[in-house]
Amino acid sequence: MGEKIEHLEMRGITKRFPGVLSNNKVNIQLKTGEVLAILGENGAGKTTLMNILYGLYQPDAGKILLNGKSVRINSPSEAIELGIGMVHQHFMLVPTLTVCENVILGLSKNFFMDLKTAAKRIKEITDTYGLAINPDAYVWQLSVGEQQRVEIVKALYRGANLLILDEPTAVLTPQEANDLIQLLKNMSEKGNSIILISHKLNEVMAVSDRVTVLRDGEVCADVNTRETSQEELARLMVGRDMAPCRREGAFSPGKPVLELQDVFARGDKGTDALAGVSLRIREGEILGIAGVSGNGQKELAEVIAGLRKTSRGKIVLNGKESTQMSPSRIIEQGLGYIPEDRIHVGTIPSFSIWENLILKDHHQPPFTKHFLLQNRTIMSHSSSQVEKYGIKTPTLETPTGRLSGGNIQRVVLAREITRKPVALVAAYPTRGLDIGATEYLHSKLLEARSNGIGVLLISEDLEELTNVCDRIAVLYEGRIMKVIPVEEADERILGLLMAGIAEEAQVQA
Amino acid sequence: MDGVMSADIIVIILATGIRLATPFLLAALGEMFVQRSGVYNLGVEGIMMMGAFAGFYATLQLGTPLLGIAISLAIGALMGLIMAVVSVTFKAEQGISGIGLYMFGWGLSGLLFRLYVGGVTSIDGLKPIAIPLLSNIPIIGPVLFNHNGLVYTAFLLVPLSGLILYKTSWGLNVRAVGNKPEAADTLGVSVVRIRYECLILGGMLAALAGAFLTIGQANMYADNITAGRGFIAIALVYFGRWSPWGILLGSLLFSMADSFQSMVQVLGINFPYELAVILPYLVTIIALAISYGRVWAPAALGKPFQRGTRG
Amino acid sequence: MSSNYNGVFKQIMVLISALVGALLVGALFLLLAKSDPVKAYGVMFSGPFSDKFGITETLVRAVPLLLVGLGIVISFRSGIINIGAEGQILAGAIGATAVATSLPDLPAVMLLPLVFLAGATCGGLWGGIAGWLKARLSVNEILSTVMLNQIALQIYLFLIRGPLIDPKEVSYGTGVPQTALIPEHIWLSKLIPGTRIHSGLIFALLLAVLVYVFLWKTSSGYRMRAVGAGPEAARYAGIRVEWYLVLAMALAGGMAGLAGVVEVAGVHHRSLEGLSAGYGFSGIVAALFGRLHPLGTIPASVLFGALLVGADMMQRAVNIPAAMIMVIQGLVVLFVVSSDYFLQNPDFGARIKAKLFGEKADGEGGK
Amino acid sequence: GTKPTAEPAPQKTDVEKIRIALVLPATVDDMAWGQSMVDGLKEVQKSMGEDKVEVAISEKLGNAVDAGSAIRQYATQGYEIIFAHGSQYQSVLNDIAKDFPETTFAYGTGFATQPNIFAYDPQAQEGGYLLGILAAHMTKSGVVGIIGPVESGDAVKYNYGVQQGVAKGKADVQTRIAYTGSFNDIVGAGNLAKTQMSAGADILTGSSQQAVGAVRAIGETEGNYWLSTDMDQSSIAPNHVLASQVYHWEKVVTKIIELRKQGTLGGQHLTLTLADGTIEFKYNEKLADKVPAEVKAAVEAAKQEIISGKLKVELPKK
Numbered sequence A: 001m002g003e004k005i006e007h008l009e010m011r012g013i014t015k016r017f018p019g020v021l022s023n024n025k026v027n028i029q030l031k032t033g034e035v036l037a038i039l040g041e042n043g044a045g046k047t048t049l050m051n052i053l054y055g056l057y058q059p060d061a062g063k064i065l066l067n068g069k070s071v072r073i074n075s076p077s078e079a080i081e082l083g084i085g086m087v088h089q090h091f092m093l094v095p096t097l098t099v100c101e102n103v104i105l106g107l108s109k110n111f112f113m114d115l116k117t118a119a120k121r122i123k124e125i126t127d128t129y130g131l132a133i134n135p136d137a138y139v140w141q142l143s144v145g146e147q148q149r150v151e152i153v154k155a156l157y158r159g160a161n162l163l164i165l166d167e168p169t170a171v172l173t174p175q176e177a178n179d180l181i182q183l184l185k186n187m188s189e190k191g192n193s194i195i196l197i198s199h200k201l202n203e204v205m206a207v208s209d210r211v212t213v214l215r216d217g218e219v220c221a222d223v224n225t226r227e228t229s230q231e232e233l234a235r236l237m238v239g240r241d242m243a244p245c246r247r248e249g250a251f252s253p254g255k256p257v258l259e260l261q262d263v264f265a266r267g268d269k270g271t272d273a274l275a276g277v278s279l280r281i282r283e284g285e286i287l288g289i290a291g292v293s294g295n296g297q298k299e300l301a302e303v304i305a306g307l308r309k310t311s312r313g314k315i316v317l318n319g320k321e322s323t324q325m326s327p328s329r330i331i332e333q334g335l336g337y338i339p340e341d342r343i344h345v346g347t348i349p350s351f352s353i354w355e356n357l358i359l360k361d362h363h364q365p366p367f368t369k370h371f372l373l374q375n376r377t378i379m380s381h382s383s384s385q386v387e388k389y390g391i392k393t394p395t396l397e398t399p400t401g402r403l404s405g406g407n408i409q410r411v412v413l414a415r416e417i418t419r420k421p422v423a424l425v426a427a428y429p430t431r432g433l434d435i436g437a438t439e440y441l442h443s444k445l446l447e448a449r450s451n452g453i454g455v456l457l458i459s460e461d462l463e464e465l466t467n468v469c470d471r472i473a474v475l476y477e478g479r480i481m482k483v484i485p486v487e488e489a490d491e492r493i494l495g496l497l498m499a500g501i502a503e504e505a506q507v508q509a
Numbered sequence B: 001m002d003g004v005m006s007a008d009i010i011v012i013i014l015a016t017g018i019r020l021a022t023p024f025l026l027a028a029l030g031e032m033f034v035q036r037s038g039v040y041n042l043g044v045e046g047i048m049m050m051g052a053f054a055g056f057y058a059t060l061q062l063g064t065p066l067l068g069i070a071i072s073l074a075i076g077a078l079m080g081l082i083m084a085v086v087s088v089t090f091k092a093e094q095g096i097s098g099i100g101l102y103m104f105g106w107g108l109s110g111l112l113f114r115l116y117v118g119g120v121t122s123i124d125g126l127k128p129i130a131i132p133l134l135s136n137i138p139i140i141g142p143v144l145f146n147h148n149g150l151v152y153t154a155f156l157l158v159p160l161s162g163l164i165l166y167k168t169s170w171g172l173n174v175r176a177v178g179n180k181p182e183a184a185d186t187l188g189v190s191v192v193r194i195r196y197e198c199l200i201l202g203g204m205l206a207a208l209a210g211a212f213l214t215i216g217q218a219n220m221y222a223d224n225i226t227a228g229r230g231f232i233a234i235a236l237v238y239f240g241r242w243s244p245w246g247i248l249l250g251s252l253l254f255s256m257a258d259s260f261q262s263m264v265q266v267l268g269i270n271f272p273y274e275l276a277v278i279l280p281y282l283v284t285i286i287a288l289a290i291s292y293g294r295v296w297a298p299a300a301l302g303k304p305f306q307r308g309t310r311g
Numbered sequence C: 001m002s003s004n005y006n007g008v009f010k011q012i013m014v015l016i017s018a019l020v021g022a023l024l025v026g027a028l029f030l031l032l033a034k035s036d037p038v039k040a041y042g043v044m045f046s047g048p049f050s051d052k053f054g055i056t057e058t059l060v061r062a063v064p065l066l067l068v069g070l071g072i073v074i075s076f077r078s079g080i081i082n083i084g085a086e087g088q089i090l091a092g093a094i095g096a097t098a099v100a101t102s103l104p105d106l107p108a109v110m111l112l113p114l115v116f117l118a119g120a121t122c123g124g125l126w127g128g129i130a131g132w133l134k135a136r137l138s139v140n141e142i143l144s145t146v147m148l149n150q151i152a153l154q155i156y157l158f159l160i161r162g163p164l165i166d167p168k169e170v171s172y173g174t175g176v177p178q179t180a181l182i183p184e185h186i187w188l189s190k191l192i193p194g195t196r197i198h199s200g201l202i203f204a205l206l207l208a209v210l211v212y213v214f215l216w217k218t219s220s221g222y223r224m225r226a227v228g229a230g231p232e233a234a235r236y237a238g239i240r241v242e243w244y245l246v247l248a249m250a251l252a253g254g255m256a257g258l259a260g261v262v263e264v265a266g267v268h269h270r271s272l273e274g275l276s277a278g279y280g281f282s283g284i285v286a287a288l289f290g291r292l293h294p295l296g297t298i299p300a301s302v303l304f305g306a307l308l309v310g311a312d313m314m315q316r317a318v319n320i321p322a323a324m325i326m327v328i329q330g331l332v333v334l335f336v337v338s339s340d341y342f343l344q345n346p347d348f349g350a351r352i353k354a355k356l357f358g359e360k361a362d363g364e365g366g367k
Numbered sequence D: 001g002t003k004p005t006a007e008p009a010p011q012k013t014d015v016e017k018i019r020i021a022l023v024l025p026a027t028v029d030d031m032a033w034g035q036s037m038v039d040g041l042k043e044v045q046k047s048m049g050e051d052k053v054e055v056a057i058s059e060k061l062g063n064a065v066d067a068g069s070a071i072r073q074y075a076t077q078g079y080e081i082i083f084a085h086g087s088q089y090q091s092v093l094n095d096i097a098k099d100f101p102e103t104t105f106a107y108g109t110g111f112a113t114q115p116n117i118f119a120y121d122p123q124a125q126e127g128g129y130l131l132g133i134l135a136a137h138m139t140k141s142g143v144v145g146i147i148g149p150v151e152s153g154d155a156v157k158y159n160y161g162v163q164q165g166v167a168k169g170k171a172d173v174q175t176r177i178a179y180t181g182s183f184n185d186i187v188g189a190g191n192l193a194k195t196q197m198s199a200g201a202d203i204l205t206g207s208s209q210q211a212v213g214a215v216r217a218i219g220e221t222e223g224n225y226w227l228s229t230d231m232d233q234s235s236i237a238p239n240h241v242l243a244s245q246v247y248h249w250e251k252v253v254t255k256i257i258e259l260r261k262q263g264t265l266g267g268q269h270l271t272l273t274l275a276d277g278t279i280e281f282k283y284n285e286k287l288a289d290k291v292p293a294e295v296k297a298a299v300e301a302a303k304q305e306i307i308s309g310k311l312k313v314e315l316p317k318k
């Protein structure tokens, strides 16, 4: 273990990927006990920079100075050696191992593992920071929040005093996010340094001491948090003023387009993930589903899309019962669906943009006639979509896997909305998107609403829900706690319902 | 026709079954480590042939089966290394690399045999070691305790593999690398290195399985001596759900069935032998079908690891 | 697949380098066998192309390789790996023979299509089993196809020495395991008299074009590729993934079955021992060589056919053990599958250089 | 090379040299079918003079396509007699022979001929019968075991002969047949032999190259004997191979050379029999004293009956 990190500096970091300049002469600095937030749009180069600091990538130019001395970090283990820990955007835990095994992975130099001693040390750490985890539990049994705690314990166990967190709150519930913010404050008070990447400006304001803003791989601002505001940060990131998108115009819903009646369905673990859900979505309305993820949201979306079987109950889509329909019949019947995993479910990464844009309609006219794909029609359709939805791509032949998260989401959105669905299910559509992309997506959902589409928006972000929804239903343990008009919804009530604390409310859809 | 299966006959079937299980056990335990690290090596058959030849030739030249074993282990390590270079470093499609290695091993063992031996030649192989006292126990004594050293080795390797896999740091690394290599990678566990080690270990055990055929059973060498046993060993890894005890169970079941069918034929009970030959393969497919392979398989099995790609 | 000229040229260069690499290593073993690699490879490369005999023999091999390879292309593109072509060839051959020998009086215009259909169906059913096992019960298709090869072989042998044996073999008491000859009027016509090359070649070429059109120009082809490239997304888009997995394997099996038919109708005129001749495995290599593209598989099959013929000629010319052929084949497979890496990592050469000069590159690599 | 269609004149150069090619499904050193033919050719070479006979061999041509190439290439290169030493080559030869009417082709086991194709056909059941009689008299346990490869062709003929011989020799001796299902699985054959012995068989036999595994397994035991066929396998287990049925291919080869010289390029179905000496029944000299004189006499009597034609060993009927 090296000396404690008092001061870190990355100077003139440049990193190039084929066709992209990911980081261009980036400088950042950090002192002990400080929390540095890094902000930037999707693809601005934040993760790349951190991966360089953690030894996963080598910079093409520039150097890293620790306590004034230049260091070369060739691999994660060298970073760990220097006292750097990283919690990745996508967790780096082995689901089939126990918490304890995950924590000591790569550390033990003895022939036999010593799980007992390790468990004791884990307890010391969790006690110090007030993190509760059971060292003997298997990681696959843990909730997302718990898994994140394991990640943090992992870093602390390795003696990290500089902790990097890449979008740690993107998948957390508001409560878990608050806990994490508290924990980070606590840790910095105990003399640890923290680098935090987030798209949520309120969190950044709450916890950081300084903010570095990246734009197109370059540092465009470096400010003290105390001397700035959310609005200014947003402007720095995007390069223009931002105002959150809100629904406007009267709420005048039409006939129901999607109805669930007492729906039951099993989750992957075999227990009832949905236990009697009843909902009704009408034309020109956005119904929000609030709730801590893991309370049946995934199953709800899949059941509607026909990707998961119901065990009881009835679903009516566009006037027809769709409970037993195949996914393709349901699509024909008018369902649009923006899935949670936009990269692997919403698109085929190795397929080109035009191939992904016709994913659902490739088999019917005008795209196919007499079994043959009509290339000219498809191409002109695709290029107009790319233009209309502002998809940033070199060519139509570019595989979508090479696009940034925001642009992949635009491809999905373009496809799902252009099909003119009667009902649209959107699951966490803005997760991980920067504020610019988030704003764009919201505006498109509202546009769909005003075109008479019934939207079911699943989200954990209460601000998002209250901004765009007409009504909000709270899902808890597979049941709808309550459906409330947005005017009556405030964070406190929603939070209570999401925790399952309110008195059993009757469904009133 | 005697009609009944007397106690004697059952003892023979069991003892033969244990002997027949040995090569499957050795090769499958090796393959288990390989697959646990996230690679499948379909080249086991080819490595077995090379091991069989190396063991045979070294014994022939040096006069002692022990040196034969040592040399076949070395050759097996080398074959494992080739597979590692191709499938780990060059990230080639593993199924096809395995088939390539199989062809290469088959060809090379045949070539070397022709160049350096040429013709049916016998060797003095391993002798059975009757374990004192234990082998005198009635009925189970001769079944369990009168075999050659490699048989005991294979069976001892079962608990040993379990110990290594679940209790040692290296075993932890193997399990991590096979399930979530990117996680292991960020913690400084070299995915490449662990996979190399497993492939080399797997190669050594496969070669040992081959050597068992030449110096522990046939005491001679012939072209294509393994006759498909390597592929069965791979299937047994799936059957045994990547656990040493499961593999033990599978190997025993399979070889007992084989030993049983030989005896049934010998005793003249009318039984179409084509079916007997097909049976092991059929049973394996059925076993794979009812064990729902994927659920238990190491999550990264068959996926080359590349730092920085999305899943 | 990038279709620009540069990309194709680079792929060809990489493949040729892989081939050269394999042969260089093979040369070591030739030296070990005390034969002159220059002379040996001289024969190996000139033999298949130097005269009518060599060329036609090469094409005779290329036909089943191409048919099997096309099936491999379909299956790989649909995300399922078919190692079972050996068994599917046999299934196709025996199905075709059974139909042909039991309806000898039908005119060729009716019998020949029937025979092709029977072969494709039998191969397709045999392949479909593995597809079904994968789609329904998640049985790893690599293993199941390897097992099904063994089962097919045993059933095939049983049939040709039992129920379908040539009645003459029984009456003469020789008992050779082979079926009766198929009626002569459905033997595929020879393209060049005095050689073995037959009209199956034209059939295979047509089929290659058809497969290309199918995979890239039709909606069903699109679906199969979607299932291969992103099964979850395909299911999400309403494509019945399980069905297409089974279909892919059935088509792959059908192609291999057709290879069996062509071998029966064009070369052997009956089913006999050793009919599959390893085409089931070499066809995989041919398909990989053709970059898993139906049209690329055409030259690849010819090249690999030449390799088989050439190696065989070399073995006779310089008098080395036949096992050498398998060594070279194995090396070619290993080098070709490894060569993919160089296409995907253009900077690999630079990294090697860095390593050689002692600099640590990227923190990766064995030891 | 030469044009395959144009028939190359058989090279009748200054020295009367005959060029013979051999194509084998298995290997030249399999201690069975293949090797017995290779030995036969060597024998001919020795007796006629190395400079008079040229021999080229291609092995491991189990599939008929590759075999076809090899045969065609030999034909184009002007080999005059081409032995395709396997029953599976019949179709291939039919196809090729038409294009090379001046070349002599021979294959076996088989019966179908063409004007330039000889078929040869060892009567494996004859030697099997004699070995069966020997086994019946020599067994102490009353059980004779057969290790079969696959139930087809020559193996069936041979096994059937043995069974009849055993039944003739002693009515109460049992014959037990078991198959490995493979021509080359020597390990499987060894294991099957061990099972046979542990279940009571003390005299064993079996055909094809897999059998060497069984011979070796018996070589490790006391008091069990092996009876070999195709060739004398006593070099593997000198103290255990009691007697052999040996094919004298050199006689077949010589006969074909003679016939060709006389202008007969093919068209004959040549059988190998005890009567014409192409099949020999042979004791292992080292163990000859183990066989009682009256047993030898019984075997000899049967042999004479077969040679004289009085006894016809039946072929299996399907």
Ligand SMILES: Nc1ncnc2c1ncn2[C@@H]1O[C@H](COP(=O)(O)OP(=O)(O)OP(=O)(O)O)[C@@H](O)[C@H]1O
Pocket: A017, A018, A020, A021, A022, A040, A041, A042, A043, A044, A045, A046, A047, A048, A049, A402, A404, A405, A432, A434, B308, B309
């Ligand atoms: N492994 C890679 N190969 C090629 N290009 C890459 C790679 N990683 C990142 N890039 C490119 O570098 C740029 C910056 O990516 P990076 O992951 O650092 O963005 P980010 O700021 O973390 O974005 P987000 O907010 O979406 O997480 C992107 O344009 C991306 O295309």
Ligand SMILES: Nc1ncnc2c1ncn2[C@@H]1O[C@H](COP(=O)(O)OP(=O)(O)OP(=O)(O)O)[C@@H](O)[C@H]1O
Pocket: A042, A043, A047, A089, A401, A402, A403, A404, A405, A406, A431, A432, A433, B308, B309, B310
């Ligand atoms: N292998 C890669 N090749 C090309 N670009 C890549 C690669 N890996 C990542 N990227 C790019 O890096 C950027 C950030 O990737 P990251 O893994 O952070 O996901 P993301 O785009 O932020 O999506 P999300 O945060 O929703 O998961 C994206 O712009 C993506 O295009």
Ligand SMILES: [Mg+2]
Pocket: A046, A047, A048, A089, A166
């Ligand atoms: Mg990022």
Ligand SMILES: [Mg+2]
Pocket: A042, A089, A167, A405, A432
């Ligand atoms: Mg992101």
